[in-house]
Amino acid sequence: MNIQIKPKEATAIINSLIGGVVPKIGVQHIAVGRSEEVDAFIKALDDAKNGHSIMKFWIGDFGSGKSFILHLLNTVALKQKFVVANTDFTPDNRLYSNDGKAVILYSAIINNLAIQTKPEGGALPTLLQRWIETVITQTASENNIPLTEIRDEKYLSLIQSNILKTVNELSDVGAFDFGTAIMKYYEGFITGNEDLRKNALKWLKGEYKTKTEARQDLGMREIINDLNYYDMLKNFCKLFVSIGYSGFMINLDEAINLYKIQNTATREKNYEKILTMYNDCFQGKIENLFFNIAGTKDFLENERRGLFSYNALKTRLQSNKFETLEIRDFAQPVIKLTPLNHNEIYVLLKNLQEIFDYNYKITSPINDEDITNFMEEIFNKPGASEFLTPREVTRDFLNILNLLRQNPNLDKNSLFKDIEIEDERVDMDLSYLDSIQEL
Structure with a gap:
């Protein structure tokens, strides 16, 4: 086996990807096609170590690898001796509220604190x-x-x-x-x-x-609430640095849930909070703090509901006008995740097969030619160009490996032909959201 991996990491990778989620550990073993993004991130980490604060927005379609890149960044940051916290925006938490939803987000961040010796949180x-x-x-x-x-x-x-x-x-x-x-x-x-x-x-x-x-x-007269939680995060950052850590990195995924807030005033208050944090970072008002926010293109660019609906953010987050698909600027605040190409998908599947075989202590009946055949089948299916994502490709591939492991007499080529492409975006009806009356 070419990949040097721990048994716990192998199990986490296989179980998580089959479940359609990103593994909390071991993601570095299946990272392909993101070297430029990671290199730029490491440079930004160095800046944070030296007392600067950073905010990055990771933008991509559903299933394009936003959550994956955040978990990969975690692995890098933990090795650089950062304290890291991960949480998702949900309908029940947000950056600004007056009904406890902001402090719920804060609690999730603090409960998920991770360090290199406790990478799964609770630190x-x-x-x-x-x-x-x-x-x-x-x-x-x-x-x-x-x-x-x-x-x-x-x-x-x-x-x-x-x-x-x-x-x-x-x-x-x-x-x-x-x-x-x-x-x-x-x-x-x-x-x-x-x-x-x-x-x-x-x-x-x-x-x-x-x-x-x-x-x-x-015997304390105050509590952490919607109004002061951000100050407490900054206090924790200073505390961690005083111990000897490089800084504090906070990853906020599923930012589409801010886009989904129906009340215009409430949504704008949340965007105003992002603006405050952004200005604090880039104007030098705080030190050693690193925010990563992951969301879809609509979350960023939709001018009715997205960040671009808030002009002060639009002027700060517009892409470098000289950037092209071939010439990328990874130093800017917004990093747009481009789809993995077929060669990168092939390498990913090859790595997954090795990890799968290692995890189950078997030799699966899939060779390099079979991986190529699987890719030809799945990428030529109706709807593949519109709906197919790396998440669905890896899940289908691992599901087939599991069936072959448990049923050795199955015909793998028939399984390849039985693949169907579905639209994974079932949880997000943007056309409906755009058509409803703003409250």
Whole structure:
């Protein structure tokens, strides 16, 4: 086998792609045709490491690889020692709201925090503990207290004071409440009060619904809400960098759900929030923060409902007018994902076959000529040019491999001929959305 892959990665790749979703781990083993995008991204990561902040928009049709590229970028960023978080926009979360939908997005981001040793998320406790350890070490040094004694409960107030002081130095907005929550987390940890530790995590994740509840559990008068969650994300970024991480990368997929917001004023408020974040990044108001937003061409360019309906964003996000399909500019904020060509699809399927065989410890009855025949069949089907996506190609290919694995007597060529092309865009009726009356 030419691909060096871990068993867990192989299983994740096969199971996820058959299920029609992108695997959380191992995507680097099936990355083809995106080298220029990744090279440009690495350069942007270097800028973020050096104190700049970046916002990139990854634009493509359904099934074109937007989610895949975000997961690939995760792998690269984690190796570059970034803290990474991934979440999707849904009808229940967004960047701006006054009914709790923005803080739901925030909670998803914080719950999905990932680092290289915890690539699947849930890294917040680990990150807090690492940061607290730096404060403890610093406190012990400043007060000539042996490291073997500094965690004694009698030094609790001293550690808490330094936690709050250090957080206040990191940030101006919301720092006191942010620091108090971390302080409570440490108190629960050092005193063995598991409820206090969990409640502090709950506060930091934005999961308190009322100030009354937070005051009862933690003695805190404020909570993270729709209005201040963005400040808390910036606080976390500064916290991560102070530990020694390169920065904080936040990936927001399925941005078409912002396009789907029916109320014009609400939709524009969400676009205004994107504009605020964009300006903060490129005007140097924040450091070491990297946003990736993935959406369709309609989300970007539709002048009634897309980002281009908001003129301040349209002027910032229009493509380089000198760019062509052959001459690409990957340094600009908007990266348009072009379809994989047939040679790239072939390499992808070849890699998938190797991973499939490795995962099931078999030798599948598919050779290079069979892969070519499969591609000829599927790409010549009615509707292929309009509806066929890499997601559907890989899923059909793996489904056939699975059938052959379990039924060795099946005729593979007959399976190739039985493939049917369907429009995957069933969840998105743009013509209907464009025809309804704006609220």
